[in-house]
Amino acid sequence: MKKLKRSARLVEMTQYLLVRPHSLIPLTTFAERYGSAKSSISEDLAIIKEVFEEEGLGELHTLAGAAGGVKFTPKVPxxxxxxxxxxxxxxxxxxxxxxxxxxxxxxxxxxxxxxxxxxxxxxxxxxxxxxxxxxxxxxxxxxxxxxxxxxxxxxxxxxxxxxxxxxxxxxxxxxxxxxxxxxxxxxxxxxxxxxxxxxxxxxxxxxxxxxxxxxxxxxxxxxxxxxxxxxxxxxxxxxxxxxxxxxxxxxxxxxxxxxxxxxxxxxxxxxxxxxxxx
Missing domain, CATH: 3.40.50.2020 (Rossmann fold)
Incomplete structure (x- = not known):
């Protein structure tokens, strides 16, 4: 478990997603990795999703439910x-x-x-x-x-x-x-x-x-x-x-x-x- 400032956490979460395209990652994975509440992780992912789409890096899909999570799909504009x-x-x-x-x-x-x-x-x-x-x-x-x-x-x-x-x-x-x-x-x-x-x-x-x-x-x-x-x-x-x-x-x-x-x-x-x- 890592305790990071939010800015550092955003950088590491982004890198984590970029090297695992098309993989469903449960929110629990990030919550346990950084010792943060799922609500905080969800807010971080919303920021990352916005940057991905604005910069043309790809799409970040959120799947709801107990078996849900997030999945990064690389896309080229x-x-x-x-x-x-x-x-x-x-x-x-x-x-x-x-x-x-x-x-x-x-x-x-x-x-x-x-x-x-x-x-x-x-x-x-x-x-x-x-x-x-x-x-x-x-x-x-x-x-x-x-x-x-x-x-x-x-x-x-x-x-x-x-x-x-x-x-x-x-x-x-x-x-x-x-x-x-x-x-x-x-x-x-x-x-x-x-x-x-x-x-x-x-x-x-x-x-x-x-x-x-x-x-x-x-x-x-x-x-x-x-x-x-x-x-x-x-x-x-x-x-x-x-x-x-x-x-x-x-x-x-x-x-x-x-x-x-x-x-x-x-x-x-x-x-x-x-x-x-x-």
């Missing part, structure tokens, strides 16, 4: 979402990012914790109302983005491997057609990595035709799991039709000319169709 998109566009449209074969260099972007955390919060906003058990991605470049998303949804991460590893134990492997190379490749997932009938959110860094994501969907059928959402950082507009119809993208690559080195990135359907939090 529309203005902040556009700011994140603009930052991504400025970085991606640099001419030296275009590699031979028309590929776009993205590894450094995926290695920037601050930017990837902001994108993870976008996905957490988009899928906040879905009932989910895990966040899934395929190795390797999508891993940072998956972990960022999972941290704001308070969910575990499941990583699909390109090959079977002894340390994974028994595994399920399938073949799939890569959307970029059109070659047959293999992906595998350990039996112990995912419970049957799990509700899964798939996150990936880049989608051309959607072959890799479709492969993960096919793999999940072997676990009797359901796909509750698909989020991609960047989708390519160079294909006539994606294999995946229901997905959310943050940005769309509309041009990547190897001769002129011109790269064009526009808002993804996160902004066009679903809309962000106002």
């Amino acid at each position: 529309k203005a902040a979402s556009m700011h994140i998109l603009e930052e991504i566009r400025q970085v991606l449209e640099q001419p030296d990012r275009l590699l031979p074969g028309g590929y776009l260099y993205m590894s450094d972007i995926l290695g920037q914790p601050n930017l990837i955390n902001e994108v993870g919060k976008l996905f957490a906003t988009a899928f906040a109302d879905r009932e989910l058990d895990v966040v899934m991605t395929v190795e390797t470049k999508g891993i940072p983005l998956a972990y960022a998303t999972a941290s704001f949804l308070n969910l575990p991460v499941v990583i699909v491997r390109r090959d079977n590893r002894v340390t994974e134990g028994s595994a399920v492997s399938i073949n799939y057609v890569s959307g970029s190379t059109k070659r047959i490749q293999t992906m595998t997932l350990g039996r112990r990595a995912l419970k049957e009938q799990s509700k899964v959110l798939i996150i990936d860094d880049f989608m051309r035709a959607g072959g890799t994501i479709q492969g993960m969907i096919d793999l999940l059928r072997e676990f009797k799991a359901s796909v509750e959402g698909v989020g991609v950082l960047i989708e390519s507009a160079e294909v006539d039709e994606h294999l995946i119809e229901d997905y959310i993208s943050v940005a769309k690559l509309t041009a990547a000319d190897p001769k002129t080195k011109q790269i064009s990135v526009v808002p993804g359907n996160y902004f066009e169709e679903r809309g962000a939090v106002q």
Whole structure:
């Protein structure tokens, strides 16, 4: 039990909520933690709720009753979402990012914790109302983005491997057609990595035709799991039709000319169709 001044208590309560998103926290937890009456805790939470909403940090929901408490849901306002998109566009449209074969260099972007955390919060906003058990991605470049998303949804991460590893134990492997190379490749997932009938959110860094994501969907059928959402950082507009119809993208690559080195990135359907939090 900690005896803190109210100002200090507000700071610590805020931090406690921020690192436990989507978790129902009973008022008793705070009352016992700080040796304060529930009425005082309720007043503190009202202040925190107001600041969260005014500053666009998210929503603080109060559930009444004996089994009630408070739950923090991270949300990104529309203005902040556009700011994140603009930052991504400025970085991606640099001419030296275009590699031979028309590929776009993205590894450094995926290695920037601050930017990837902001994108993870976008996905957490988009899928906040879905009932989910895990966040899934395929190795390797999508891993940072998956972990960022999972941290704001308070969910575990499941990583699909390109090959079977002894340390994974028994595994399920399938073949799939890569959307970029059109070659047959293999992906595998350990039996112990995912419970049957799990509700899964798939996150990936880049989608051309959607072959890799479709492969993960096919793999999940072997676990009797359901796909509750698909989020991609960047989708390519160079294909006539994606294999995946229901997905959310943050940005769309509309041009990547190897001769002129011109790269064009526009808002993804996160902004066009679903809309962000106002």
